[in-house]
Each structure stands twice: as C-alpha cells, then as structure tokens.
Amino acid sequence: xxxxxxxxxxxxxxxxxxxxxxxxxxxxxxxxxxxxxxxxxxxxxxxxxxxxxxxxxxxxxxxxxxxxxxxxxxxxxxxxxxxxxxxxxxxxxxxxxxxxxxxxxxxxxxxxxxxxxxxxxxxxxxxxxxxxxxxxxxxxxxxxxxxxxxxxxxxxxxxxxxxxxxxxxxxxxxxxxxxxxxxxxxxxxxxxxxxxxxxxxxxxxxxxxxxxxxxxxxxxxxxxxxxxxxxxxxxxxxxxxxxxxxxxxxxxxxxxxxxxxxxxxxxxxxxxxxxxxxxxxxxxxxxxxxxxxxxxxxxxxxxx
Amino acid sequence: xxxxxxxxxxxxxxxxxxxxxxxxxxxxxxxxxxxxxxxxxxxxxxxxxxxxxxxxxxxxxxxxxxxxxxxxxxxxxxxxxxxxxxxxxxxxxxxxxxxxxxxxxxxxxxxxxxxxxxxxxxxxxxxxxxxxxxxxxxxxxxxxxxxxxxxxxx
Numbered sequence: 001x002x003x004x005x006x007x008x009x010x011x012x013x014x015x016x017x018x019x020x021x022x023x024x025x026x027x028x029x030x031x032x033x034x035x036x037x038x039x040x041x042x043x044x045x046x047x048x049x050x051x052x053x054x055x056x057x058x059x060x061x062x063x064x065x066x067x068x069x070x071x072x073x074x075x076x077x078x079x080x081x082x083x084x085x086x087x088x089x090x091x092x093x094x095x096x097x098x099x100x101x102x103x104x105x106x107x108x109x110x111x112x113x114x115x116x117x118x119x120x121x122x123x124x125x126x127x128x129x130x131x132x133x134x135x136x137x138x139x140x141x142x143x144x145x146x147x148x149x150x151x152x153x154x155x156x157x158x159x160x161x162x163x164x165x166x167x168x169x170x171x172x173x174x175x176x177x178x179x180x181x182x183x184x185x186x187x188x189x190x191x192x193x194x195x196x197x198x199x200x201x202x203x204x205x206x207x208x209x210x211x212x213x214x215x216x217x218x219x220x221x222x223x224x225x226x227x228x229x230x231x232x233x234x235x236x237x238x239x240x241x242x243x244x245x246x247x248x249x250x251x252x253x254x255x256x257x258x259x260x261x262x263x264x265x266x267x268x269x270x271x272x273x274x275x276x277x278x279x280x281x282x283x284x285x286x287x288x289x290x291x292x293x294x295x296x297x298x299x300x301x302x303x304x
Numbered sequence: 305x306x307x308x309x310x311x312x313x314x315x316x317x318x319x320x321x322x323x324x325x326x327x328x329x330x331x332x333x334x335x336x337x338x339x340x341x342x343x344x345x346x347x348x349x350x351x352x353x354x355x356x357x358x359x360x361x362x363x364x365x366x367x368x369x370x371x372x373x374x375x376x377x378x379x380x381x382x383x384x385x386x387x388x389x390x391x392x393x394x395x396x397x398x399x400x401x402x403x404x405x406x407x408x409x410x411x412x413x414x415x416x417x418x419x420x421x422x423x424x425x426x427x428x429x430x431x432x433x434x435x436x437x438x439x440x441x442x443x444x445x446x447x448x449x450x451x452x453x454x455x456x457x458x
Contacts (some may be wrong), residue, residue: 010446086425109420109444113427128418130445193448 004300005115006123008131009168014175017140020295024141027291027298030065038303039068045098047073047090048125049081049105054264054286055125055134059102062293071098088117095119100300103127121300129164135263136168138292139222142285146259147219155181155214157244158224158269160190165263166224167194174203181206181214185240188230211244216253221246221279223262223269247271251279261285314348319367321389322379327352329382330362332454336378337366345369358385378411380404382454384438404435412440412456416447429458 005011012020030036044063048056060070073079073094081090087110094101095118103111104125111124111131126132143149154173160166160182170190173180180203182190195205208214215221223246231237246260246269262270262282274280325333330349334340339347346367355361362383370390371379379386380402390398410428414421421429421444431440431449440449440456449456 008446087420088426105420106418107420107423108416108418108447109442112444113420113425116427127420128445 004121004302005111005118006121006133006296006300007111007115008124009133009136009172010131012133012172017137017172017175020137020299021141021144023299024288024291024295027294031062031287031290031294033065035067036065037067038298039063039066039301042068042099042301042303043097044068044070044100044102044297045072045094046070046102046125047094047104049073049076049087049103049110050126052104052125054289055104056102058286058289059123059125059293059297062290062297065290066294066297068297087114091117091122100297123296123300126164129162131168132164133168134289134293134296135165136172137296138285138289139165139169139261139263140172141288141292142261142281143220143259145288146281146284147257149176152176152178152220153181153218154178154220154222155183155211155218156222156224157183157211157246159188159226159230160184160224161188162227162230163224166190166222169222170194170198170203171201174198174201177202177204179204179206181208181218183208183211183214183244185209185226185244188226211246211250212253215250215258216255219255219257219259221254221258221260223260223266225265225267225269241268245269245271246274248273248277251277254279315394316346316348316365316367316391317394319346319365319369319391320371321391322364322366322371322383323361323387323389324355324358324385325362325364325379325383326385327358327360327362329454330364332382332457333362333364333379333386335454336375336382336457337364337369337371339366374411376402377405377408378457381408381412381438381440381457384435404433404438406433407431407443408433408440411458412449412453413458414442414445414447415449415456416442416445419445419447421445 063070091114100121102123102125103114105127108128108130110127115122226241228237258279259281260279330351348365350363352360386402389396408431421427430443
C-alpha cells in the first residue's frame with residue numbers, strides 16, 4: 001500500500017480536506033490534556049533542516065499526547081548531513097527506523113522527492129518558499145471553528161510574494177470559492193501566476209493597498225509578517241511595515257464577528273493591545289495546530 | 305506544397321522529415337536532435353516556408369535516421385503542430401503529428417534555482433504538461449514554465 005504522504009494542498013480535493021477537518025475536533029480534548037494511547041508504540045522522526053519553534057513543538061506535542069514517541073535529527077552541523085549525505089539517503093535510512101517522518105527543508109520540492117524515497121509517510125512541514133500544508137490545514141480549521149468556511153470573505157495582509165503559508169492557504173480557500181482581498185505593499189504582491197491559478201479554481205480576488213477600505217467587509221483578517229530582509233532600505237521597511245500595522249483604532253470599523261489570524265511569530269504587525277479585543281484569534285489558531293497535527297499523524301500512521 | 309517548392313528541399317531515400325515546425329524553431333529542433341555544425345549526417349533545413357495552415361513554417365529533413373520517442377516529445381514542446389514523416393525507399397511509411405505527453409521526465413530543467421531537482425540529489429526533473437497553452441508545472445516545486453521552453457531543454 002502507498003504511504004499516506006502529506007506534501008501539498010494541491011494533492012487534496014475539497015472533500016478530502018473536509019474529511020480531515022471533520023476529524024480534528026475529536027482530538028481537541030486530547031490536545032488539552034486528556035490522555036490517549038492512540039499512537040502508543042509508534043515512532044515519529046522529525047527532520048528539521050531549518051529552524052522552527054512552533055511547528056516542531058506542536059508535532060512533538062501532538063505525537064507525545066497521543067502516546068507515541070519522537071526521534072529527532074538534532075543539530076544539522078552534528079549530523080551526517082554535515083558530511084554531505086544527500087536528503088535521499090537520509091530519508092532511506094530514517095524511514096527504516098520510524099513510522100512517519102516530518103520534514104522541513106530549505107529547498108522547494110524536497111518533501112515531494114523525499115516521498116519518492118521513503119517507505120513511511122512524509123509530512124511536509126515546509127519546503128523552502130513552497131508548501132506548508134499542515135499550517136494551511138490548521139488555518140482552515142481555525143476559520144471553520146471560529147468563523148465560517150462557506151461564503152467566506154477574507155483579507156490576507158502582508159508579504160504575499162514570498163510568504164509560504166499564504167500561497168497554500170489561498171489555494172485551499174479557492175476550493176471553497178472564497179472572496180479574497182489581497183493587501184500588500186507593491187514589492188510584495190502575490191505573483192501573477194498564482195493569482196491566475198486561484199481565479200481558475202473559482203476564487204474571487206480583489207487587490208487593494210488599504211486595510212481601512214475593507215475592514216468593515218471581511219469575516220477574517222489574516223495578517224502575515226513583512227520581513228525586514230526583503231527591503232534593501234531600512235527606512236522603506238519602517239514606512240511600509242507601519243502602514244500595515246493592525247491597531248485597535250483600525251478595528252473600530254470592523255464587523256462584530258471579525259476574527260484576526262496570524263501564523264506567528266509576529267513582530268509588530270499587530271499591536272499587543274489588539275490581543276485583548278474580541279477579534280484576536282491567533283493564539284487559538286496556534287493551539288489548533290496540535291489537534292490538526294494529531295489528526296494528520298493518526299491518519300498517516302493508519303490509526304484514524 | 306507545390307512541386308516547385310519540393311525541389312527546393314530534395315526528396316530523401318531513408319530518414320525522417322519533420323514538417324510543420326513552428327517558424328523559427330528549426331535550429332532548436334536540430335539542437336534537440338544533437339545535430340551541430342560537425343555532423344556527418346545529411347541534413348536539410350528550410351526556414352520560413354509559406355504554409356497554408358501555419359502561415360510560415362520550418363522543415364527539417366534528416367537522412368538515415370528515425371527519431372526516438374523521447375526526441376519527438378522534446379520537439380512537441382517547441383513545435384506542437386509538427387508532423388513526423390518516416391521515409392523508407394523514398395516512400396512515407398509512417399506519418400504522425402507530434403503529441404505532447406501529459407508528463408515529461410528528464411526532458412526539461414526546472415527554472416527555479418532553489419528547486420530540489422536542481423541539486424546533487426538523485427532526482428530526475430518531472431513536469432506536468434498543460435497543452436493549451438503549453439505550460440509545464442514542476443511536480444516538485446510547482447514552478448511554471450510557459451515561455452522560452454527551448455532554453456530549458458536538458
């Protein structure tokens with residue numbers, strides 16, 4: 001039987017995504033501490049070739065709370081990778097030890113290639129500027145739990161050019177025919193090829209540069225980080241970042257039911273004062289990463 | 305083609321005639337076939353020949369050679385309307401239109417320098433093919449090649 005890899009949102013139909021999201025709810029109590037031995041005796045390997053805090057910790061939390069165990073590649077400098085071993089060889093070796101592998105790698109397409117060499121399921125935890133499907137699934141779950149996926153009006157703000165979470169999310173939302181407003185500085189606009197693709201899937205896409213214009217219209221405001229490194233001139237960065245900052249004042253015109261999401265870590269895109277408003281959902285979103293990854297691990301290891 | 309025009313491109317005894325090549329692509333076809341200035345093969349090239357269907361077309365005739373399937377796949381990328389005529393004893397024994405396959409392996413190099421297929425990993429480039437318009441999507445990194453495909457041929 002083919003292993004159940006989780007590589008890209010493109011591999012899932014809307015029905016398949018719905019089926020995954022439906023399953024997540026049963027894992028919420030376990031994520032909050034109820035004991036479970038669903039994956040007892042199973043071993044997960046985490047291979048992070050790039051730094052990560054919450055993705056790695058939420059996978060480990062998910063696995064351990066389900067009674068399973070985790071092995072880890074450790075620091076890249078101390079591993080066989082530093083000796084020049086190919087990813088393909090590393091995967092062949094690790095897949096003979098563990099029951100599933102979580103991989104983050106700086107190259108686009110790394111997870112797809114790893115799947116070709118692995119005997120066990122590969123779960124993509126980010127490949128370069130490419131995919132990050134578990135983040136997308138937790139974003140979708142957050143929208144489903146805290147707002148509504150059908151008839152959704154969402155504004156996506158920030159770095160829409162390089163942000164890997166944004167492309168996967170926009171693709172998945174297009175399957176739900178979401179009404180998407182893209183808000184970004186000129187130099188960080190979503191690439192045309194991606195926009196074209198989204199429209200083909202049935203998404204409604206509008207672009208604007210002002211959050212004020214749409215704040216009273218949308219159900220979800222999805223904020224991403226604008227990275228300093230993208231701007232050669234620090235003064236330009238300050239100017240741009242400032243104009244996309246979410247503040248309490250801006251939210252005066254928001255719908256009552258608006259929710260604000262952010263994949264975290266944030267720097268200063270969202271004023272900390274917003275945390276106390278009824279709109280903030282980014283910490284819930286971050287929590288949902290655990291039950292979503294539980295559902296995916298259980299699915300990948302044939303326990304759900 | 306009229307009798308007079310055929311004179312311009314002489315008949316061949318054995319080999320392949322690649323007709324209806326998109327005008328301007330004949331030299332890329334030669335490149336795909338590995339034919340350079342040092343070739344010993346008898347090769348005839350006609351460029352910008354008036355054609356009813358295409359307006360202008362290129363033609364390549366290669367003597368004593370029948371094309372491999374993989375070569376035909378490559379040609380289909382840059383000349384989607386090309387026809388392949390296999391000639392034996394001055395007669396056409398087989399004639400078919402090139403057909404873009406749904407998937408290409410090891411034919412095109414991904415244009416994304418950060419793609420895993422552009423590393424020392426043991427991986428062959430793979431593309432999903434959209435036929436109209438011709439667009440190739442890297443199955444590893446999703447990079448789309450829609451222009452200048454000839455420059456990406458391996």
